[in-house]
Amino acid sequence: MSLTFALRGLSANKLRSSLTMLGILIGVAAVILLVAVGNGSAKAISDRIEALGTNTITVMSAGRTGSALTTETAGALADPVLAPDVRSVSPVVSASATVTYEGADHEVSSFVGTTPGWFAASNTPVGRGAAFTTDDEAQGRRVVVLGPTVAEELFPGADPIDQQVTVGGALFTVIGVLAGKSSTGFQDANDTAVAPLTAVRQVLTGYGSLNSILVEASSPAQVDAVQSQVSTILGLSLDETQYRIQNASQLLETQTETADTFTTLLGAVAAISLLVGGIGITNIMLVTVTERTREIGIRKALGAPRRVILTQFMIEATLLSVLGGLLGVAAALIGSSFEIVGVRPVIVPSSVGLALGVSIAIGLFFGGLPAARAARLRPIDALRYE
Amino acid sequence: MRRPVLDVRDLTKTYGEGEATVHALRGVSMTVERGDYVAIMGSSGSGKSTLMNILGALDVPTTGTYLLDGVDVSDLADRQLALARNRLIGFIFQAFNLIPRMSAAGNVELPLAYAGIKPDERRRRARAALDVVGLAERARHEPNQLSGGQQQRVAVARALVTEPALLLADEPTGNLDTRSTEDVLDVFDQLSAAGRTIVIITHEPEVGARAKRLIRLVDGRIVHDVRQRP
Ligand SMILES: Nc1ncnc2c1ncn2[C@@H]1O[C@H](COP(=O)(O)OP(=O)(O)OP(=O)(O)O)[C@@H](O)[C@H]1O
Ligand SMILES: [Mg+2]
Numbered sequence: 001m002s003l004t005f006a007l008r009g010l011s012a013n014k015l016r017s018s019l020t021m022l023g024i025l026i027g028v029a030a031v032i033l034l035v036a037v038g039n040g041s042a043k044a045i046s047d048r049i050e051a052l053g054t055n056t057i058t059v060m061s062a063g064r065t066g067s068a069l070t071t072e073t074a075g076a077l078a079d080p081v082l083a084p085d086v087r088s089v090s091p092v093v094s095a096s097a098t099v100t101y102e103g104a105d106h107e108v109s110s111f112v113g114t115t116p117g118w119f120a121a122s123n124t125p126v127g128r129g130a131a132f133t134t135d136d137e138a139q140g141r142r143v144v145v146l147g148p149t150v151a152e153e154l155f156p157g158a159d160p161i162d163q164q165v166t167v168g169g170a171l172f173t174v175i176g177v178l179a180g181k182s183s184t185g186f187q188d189a190n191d192t193a194v195a196p197l198t199a200v201r202q203v204l205t206g207y208g209s210l211n212s213i214l215v216e217a218s219s220p221a222q223v224d225a226v227q228s229q230v231s232t233i234l235g236l237s238l239d240e241t242q243y244r245i246q247n248a249s250q251l252l253e254t255q256t257e258t259a260d261t262f263t264t265l266l267g268a269v270a271a272i273s274l275l276v277g278g279i280g281i282t283n284i285m286l287v288t289v290t291e292r293t294r295e296i297g298i299r300k301a302l303g304a305p306r307r308v309i310l311t312q313f314m315i316e317a318t319l320l321s322v323l324g325g326l327l328g329v330a331a332a333l334i335g336s337s338f339e340i341v342g343v344r345p346v347i348v349p350s351s352v353g354l355a356l357g358v359s360i361a362i363g364l365f366f367g368g369l370p371a372a373r374a375a376r377l378r379p380i381d382a383l384r385y386e
Numbered sequence: 387m388r389r390p391v392l393d394v395r396d397l398t399k400t401y402g403e404g405e406a407t408v409h410a411l412r413g414v415s416m417t418v419e420r421g422d423y424v425a426i427m428g429s430s431g432s433g434k435s436t437l438m439n440i441l442g443a444l445d446v447p448t449t450g451t452y453l454l455d456g457v458d459v460s461d462l463a464d465r466q467l468a469l470a471r472n473r474l475i476g477f478i479f480q481a482f483n484l485i486p487r488m489s490a491a492g493n494v495e496l497p498l499a500y501a502g503i504k505p506d507e508r509r510r511r512a513r514a515a516l517d518v519v520g521l522a523e524r525a526r527h528e529p530n531q532l533s534g535g536q537q538q539r540v541a542v543a544r545a546l547v548t549e550p551a552l553l554l555a556d557e558p559t560g561n562l563d564t565r566s567t568e569d570v571l572d573v574f575d576q577l578s579a580a581g582r583t584i585v586i587i588t589h590e591p592e593v594g595a596r597a598k599r600l601i602r603l604v605d606g607r608i609v610h611d612v613r614q615r616p
Contacts, residue, residue, distance in 0.1 A: 005499070012487040291486070298483045301444055302497045302544070303472020306464045379471075380445040383483060 002308055006315035020284050021324035024359045027277025028328025031270040031355035036336050036345035038266035042259030043346050049252040055220040056121055057227050059213040062244040069210040076233055077215060083229040085222040090118035090214040091197060093205045099150060099193060100166040106153040110192045113200025121216035129161045129176025132196050140198035145176040147192035170203045223249055274355060278362040285366040290385060296374040297382030306375045313371030321363025325356045389456045391552055391583045392418035392441060397450035399436050410436040412606040423578040424585045425594040428603035434587045435480055435556055442477045442554045443467055472500050476545035478555040482537045484529040490540045491525040497548050515543040518573055534561040542570055555586040559593055571596055
């Protein structure tokens with residue numbers, strides 16, 4: 001019976017009911033979404049860094065006047081005595097290049113020349129076909145492994161393997177296609193092509209310096225040791241200002257810290273919005289206390305026991321806050337399937353529980369408390385309430 | 387001997403404290419027998435509504451005792467009070483006190499709902515009660531869509547719908563024209579003839595004249611108590 005009373009009470013005050021629900025909805029949705037955006041961007045950053053491989057370090061040139069890294073530098077790093085924890089060393093050159101196939105052309109932003117060890121070290125497996133071999137590299141054979149985006153652009157629906165593409169005026173035979181990488185960065189990680197170092201230098205970049213050297217440690221735990229060994233060797237031939245060492249796991253750590261700060265910040269903003277939403281709900285509920293108190297006075301005068309009145313108003317408050325909260329969760333779930341400021345939100349389950357819990361508690365408390373107070377009054381005092 | 391329906395002794399009621407104290411009732415004693423029809427008259431502010439609210443178990447006196455059907459009301463718990471208000475008493479407020487945004491029919495059905503009566507039966511009886519006050523075709527209207535007189539008649543219907551043994555009416559005809567007043571008083575006469583007890587507050591002498599007994603209140607005291615009819 002109280003349920004019918006409550007439903008009637010809600011439908012009799014449609015505007016107030018919907019405003020209350022809207023307040024809760026917005027509060028809940030804002031909290032969940034903001035936390036999801038923070039979490040999503042943190043995930044994006046760590047995914048991106050993990051994709052680089054966490055047991056590698058990258059030596060990059062830092063000088064202003066061209067790069068000081070050469071193949072000799074790279075060769076010196078593969079020293080089992082001075083650098084025992086190094087598993088592989090891959091010299092890397094890269095340039096942007098236009099790849100052409102039967103009149104169709106595609107601008108590859110990063111056409112990489114390297115040695116076969118690079119595929120394993122950089123965590124870039126070949127999906128179809130095969131990687132080139134040490135022999136290909138030594139002979140300077142013009143073979144190429146295309147990134148999925150390039151393959152799709154030039155050979156839509158066809159098999160690119162054993163076809164010949166033109167790069168920088170020379171013919172390259174396609175021998176494989178890289179496995180797709182989840183593209184979390186700002187650039188398309190699949191828009192690439194990889195060929196033997198010798199061939200790329202001959203055709204595209206010339207025999208100048210290297211862009212970077214990828215050094216793989218024998219295990220993730222050895223990364224720091226490798227870094228100091230590499231520094232020692234480089235110190236023999238280079239000035240410290242001429243190179244820079246990038247350590248993926250260090251990068252991951254600092255970036256994750258930054259992202260965590262970001263999430264905390266967004267969480268604080270979300271908490272404030274929940275608070276503001278809560279104040280809104282409280283306001284709507286309190287504004288109607290006078291009217292509701294009079295109504296409770298009438299109901300008591302007509303013979304409603306305290307318990308029946310309490311139940312009615314608690315059910316009203318529960319329905320409003322639960323419904324509003326669930327709609328808020330639904331809105332957040334829908335919202336999270338869209339990219340927000342370039343970030344794909346990832347919902348944190350605990351934020352759903354927290355937002356829902358807090359808003360329901362606020363709704364129940366401020367909806368139920370005045371009713372409980374009014375139900376205790378004598379009918380005549382409730383009727384005179386101002 | 388039958389016990390009186392209403393039995394009040396030395397009722398006083400004061401509002402406020404110190405300088406601002408108002409003595410609304412200064413010692414009212416009276417008994418009302420079953421089936422009696424009592425009219426209470428008196429100037430504005432003489433304490434009529436105050437007395438009526440206490441009789442309706444909506445308010446409590448400052449001192450004095452009130453026996454309703456032989457039971458001391460101050461001994462009753464919330465549940466029993468609710469039961470008495472619902473089953474025994476029909477109360478018509480001076481200020482109507484209809485629930486806003488609820489149709490006339492909904493308002494009239496409310497006491498029946500609290501009495502646990504089934505929806506079909508509720509609708510039928512609410513319609514009948516509205517018919518009695520001549521408002522059957524306004525059943526769907528909400529209070530703010532009704533005139534003052536119509537709201538008052540809805541309030542009368544709401545008090546009648548449970549067929550209470552005791553009807554307490556605080557100026558039930560204050561906003562009604564002669565014709566509607568006549569209609570409502572006819573209903574009261576019928577109820578009285580059917581053996582129900584009625585206490586009515588009024589300013590109009592012709593309304594007071596229809597009652598069996600007339601009480602006059604001045605400054606919170608009973609100054610006249612005459613039987614006009616057996
Ligand atoms: N809640 C209250 N607080 C303070 N004083 C009150 C309160 N209710 C009534 N009074 C005072 O008590 C006195 C009696 O009031 P009451 O409402 O009983 O008068 P009444 O006889 O019904 O008058 P009317 O004919 O105008 O309805 C008045 O002086 C009034 O000002
Ligand atoms: Mg009055």
